Amino acid sequence: MTDIFQSERAPEPPTVEHDLSGPFAAAIRATRMAMIVTDPHQADNPIIFANDAFLKLTGYPHDEVIGRNCRFLQGPDTDPVQADRVREAIAKGEDAVVDILNYRKDGSSFWNALHVSPVRDKAGEVAYFFASQLDVSDSKRLASERDDVRDRLEAAVADRTHELTLALDQKTALLHEVDHRVKNNLQLISSLLLLQNRRVTDPAVKASLRGMLERVSAIATVHRRLFQSDDVERFDVSAFVRDLVSDMVGSARRDDVKVQLDLERVDVAAAKAAPLALVISELFSNALRHAFPIGHSGEIFVGITRTDDDLRIEIADNGVGLENSASSGGFGLTIVQLLCQQLKARSETTPAEPGTRVVVHMPVDGGHH
Amino acid sequence: MNGRPLDVLIVEDEVLLAAELEFLLDEVGYHTVGHAMSSDEAMAMANDLHPDLALVDVHLRDGPTGVEVARRIHDDCGGVALFMTANLKRLPDDFAGACGVIGKPYSSHGVRTALSYLSACLRDGRAPGQPPIGLELAPAYATRWGVPAMPRAV
Numbered sequence: 187m188t189d190i191f192q193s194e195r196a197p198e199p200p201t202v203e204h205d206l207s208g209p210f211a212a213a214i215r216a217t218r219m220a221m222i223v224t225d226p227h228q229a230d231n232p233i234i235f236a237n238d239a240f241l242k243l244t245g246y247p248h249d250e251v252i253g254r255n256c257r258f259l260q261g262p263d264t265d266p267v268q269a270d271r272v273r274e275a276i277a278k279g280e281d282a283v284v285d286i287l288n289y290r291k292d293g294s295s296f297w298n299a300l301h302v303s304p305v306r307d308k309a310g311e312v313a314y315f316f317a318s319q320l321d322v323s324d325s326k327r328l329a330s331e332r333d334d335v336r337d338r339l340e341a342a343v344a345d346r347t348h349e350l351t352l353a354l355d356q357k358t359a360l361l362h363e364v365d366h367r368v369k370n371n372l373q374l375i376s377s378l379l380l381l382q383n384r385r386v387t388d389p390a391v392k393a394s395l396r397g398m399l400e401r402v403s404a405i406a407t408v409h410r411r412l413f414q415s416d417d418v419e420r421f422d423v424s425a426f427v428r429d430l431v432s433d434m435v436g437s438a439r440r441d442d443v444k445v446q447l448d449l450e451r452v453d454v455a456a457a458k459a460a461p462l463a464l465v466i467s468e469l470f471s472n473a474l475r476h477a478f479p480i481g482h483s484g485e486i487f488v489g490i491t492r493t494d495d496d497l498r499i500e501i502a503d504n505g506v507g508l509e510n511s512a513s514s515g516g517f518g519l520t521i522v523q524l525l526c527q528q529l530k531a532r533s534e535t536t537p538a539e540p541g542t543r544v545v546v547h548m549p550v551d552g553g554h555h
Numbered sequence: 556m557n558g559r560p561l562d563v564l565i566v567e568d569e570v571l572l573a574a575e576l577e578f579l580l581d582e583v584g585y586h587t588v589g590h591a592m593s594s595d596e597a598m599a600m601a602n603d604l605h606p607d608l609a610l611v612d613v614h615l616r617d618g619p620t621g622v623e624v625a626r627r628i629h630d631d632c633g634g635v636a637l638f639m640t641a642n643l644k645r646l647p648d649d650f651a652g653a654c655g656v657i658g659k660p661y662s663s664h665g666v667r668t669a670l671s672y673l674s675a676c677l678r679d680g681r682a683p684g685q686p687p688i689g690l691e692l693a694p695a696y697a698t699r700w701g702v703p704a705m706p707r708a709v
Contacts, residue, residue, distance in 0.1 A: 362644055369641030372660040377575040406660035432688050436664040
């Protein structure tokens with residue numbers, strides 16, 4: 187607004203001409219923008235002109251304004267830094283634009299968007315200072331309220347974040363506690379089976395207990411693996427097979443049976459981990475226990491590969507073959523059949539000349555690792 | 556094993572686990588000198604019986620005091636502790652002076668191979684190679700026994 191005013195004033199600067207009575211000065215008197223003119227050539231740069239808007243804004247009558255330096259508008263809470271900026275600009279003959287807290291005659295305060303500019307004569311010397319005042323209390327108050335709202339919102343967000351962090355910590359602690367209990371209970375179940383196995387003498391009962399122990403161990407291996415990784419949602423099948431095979435061959439004390447692994451890393455959903463682990467455990471146990479009668483050495487191959495959405499598990503031995511094995515088929519194979527149904531997997535058993543090959547295909551989702 | 560069987564103290568609050576573990580230790584030629592279920596019992600037995608090896612669960616009858624038991628067995632009794640716990644995340648980085656940890660649920664085979672590996676380490680002052688699956692060594696013992704450092708699994 188001041189700029190427009192100045193550009194209008196430019197062709198005929200009234201103050202330089204000492205003309206405060208012409209049509210231009212009449213316009214200044216009448217405008218709603220508070221305006222004053224000061225004379226730096228008089229002592230203490232007094233106000234020599236003030237329009238009606240200025241008098242209305244400040245509440246002072248005309249005769250209490252003219253002849254005074256405009257610092258009388260300052261009061262107890264006026265920021266001295268802003269006042270100094272105005273004073274320094276005037277001393278240097280420069281423009282000053284500040285928001286400053288000023289006081290009316292009745293002592294009430296208002297935020298003044300003050301714009302001070304030097305007015306130069308034809309020789310370029312500062313003849314007057316022209317100042318416009320705009321009451322910006324409302325926008326200042328709005329800005330202050332906006333800041334308050336923002337501060338409150340930020341505090342609320344910080345509180346909520348803190349609460350959520352605590353809740354997450356509690357949830358993590360609970361998960362660890364549950365994980366811990368699951369593992370301890372699996373250990374307890376294993377110990378029970380082992381203790382009973384020490385008591386019984388019937389070979390058929392011992393074999394049954396040993397089979398159950400292997401199944402519990404397979405599930406235990408799943409749980410050891412599942413919570414080792416950062417992602418408790420996914421289960422690394424190949425890492426599991428490596429652990430399982432090492433443990434089963436070691437437990438069976440069959441150093442004469444070599445194991446060859448060809449394992450591609452494939453992750454499956456954690457929910458499928460236990461059934462899949464049981465299938466693999468049954469098939470590997472079958473190969474280990476039944477393909478190689480005592481004294482018959484050989485090799486078992488375990489391969490894990492993935493093509494598109496198909497997980498392929500191959501377990502092949504070069505042992506005595508299905509028809510010659512002492513396998514009862516029984517419960518172990520039933521488990522495999524049932525779990526394959528559950529996993530939407532299919533298994534094929536074929537002679538491997540020599541030995542037996544079992545291939546399981548299972549659909550998997552998600553990207554390749 | 557060479558020489559006299561190692562004396563082992565079992566510190567475990569689950570009696571069935573301890574009973575089976577004692578059978579297993581006996582099978583592989585260790586001598587179980589005692590079974591403690593709380594930290595007080597563990598410290599009393601460690602002081603009286605001077606076991607070569609203490610198998611220590613983190614959670615005992617009086618709370619998660621196994622870590623402190625391992626530290627005192629190491630600091631005060633000069634014994635070697637081995638954690639056997641499902642609570643791997645509760646173990647401090649220095650393993651409280653213990654030589655390592657067997658994570659639960661363990662298998663009999665896992666415990667057998669881990670103990671036979673540790674016996675060789677304790678006897679020779681050198682590891683016969685990388686630790687077997689299921690056994691994680693404390694960094695200080697891995698260094699002492701000349702095992703290349705492995706990143707912690709948990």
